[in-house]
Amino acid sequence: MAKFFQKNKTIHDENKLEIVSDKSPFAYVEAYKTLRTNMNFLSRNSQYKKLLLTSSIPGEGKSSVSINLARVLAENGKRVLLIDCDMRKPMLHRYLRAQRFRSRGLSTVLSGNSTLEESIATFSDLQFDLMTAGPIPPNPTELLASAEMGNLLELLETRYDYIICDTPPVSLVTDAAILSEYCDGVLLVVRQKYATFQQVKRAKQNLQNVHAQILGCVLNQYDVSKNVRESAGSAYYHYQYGDTKLASDGMMQ
Structure with missing residues (x-):
């Protein structure tokens, strides 16, 4: 198992990803701590160890939420594995500066x-630990739907308190819909004033069609009133499919 060391827990690379640290703005940290509290509460009543994070459309910030959720859960003493399950446009290796680890991963x-x-x-x-997507395969959907994927998550469940699948x-x-069969619950990341109501509704329906257990939504780039607004940093997220490229700049709360 390879080990990586971050000299600065808040990474400022070309993607401008803000990782929760003691230097992060109060509102930004508290937002993720609230999410952690909610996840811990759910886990006390049911077994929600294998979590799948997805979004309606590109650019809603689901990868930044995945990383920061892994961060705050691990900070609370949990054993956490973050898996990049996007074997089409993987990004976690860039955000976490693990490019040299791309030759081995999920694929x-x-x-x-x-x-x-x-x-x-x-x-x-x-x-926390990371499994990158690995080299991009010609059949990502088939790999995620395979019995090997289910067996892998069952094995990892014996080693970790939480497994976070970024899809x-x-x-x-x-x-994401296919992989939800092997996960205990789904968090849908929704960027405020970005995805339309119909897009979010369609995403929810796609998950319900495969009987996914939707735990809730994470509202990204939440805009509080001017009277209580506090600078919360930003998470700048790139995602590209074909010729479409979008970005988000926001906070989770």
Whole structure:
């Protein structure tokens, strides 16, 4: 298992991703702590260890939410694994500066070309583990729907308190809907004033069609009133499918 060290827990690369740290604005930190509290409360009453995060459309910030949720859960003493399940346009390796780890990841584990131990990176500073998407395969949907994927998550469940699966937008491809069969619950990331009501409704329906357990929504780039607004940093998120490229700049609350 490889180990990575972040000199600064708040990463400012070309994607401008803000990772929760003691230097983050109060409102930004409290938003994720609230999400953590809600997840811990759910876990006390039911087993929600394997979490799937998705969005309606590209650009809603689901990867930044995935990273920060992993961060605050691990900070609370939980064993957390973050998996990049987007084997079409993977981004977590960029956000976490793990480009050199891209040769081994989810796709190589599922295809039998690498072991689990070889394909998990430990971030000592961030306190959680990462499995990148690995090399982009020609059949991502088939790999995610395979029995090997279900078996992998069952094995990982014995080693971690939480497994967070970052997936493509559910309205664009079927990957998230298919993978939800192997996960305990789904969080739908919705960027305020970005995705339309119909797009969010369609995303919800796509998940319901496969009987996914929708735990709730994370409202991203929430705009509080001017009287109580506090600077909360930003998470700038790029996602591209074909010729379409969108970005988001916002906070989760």
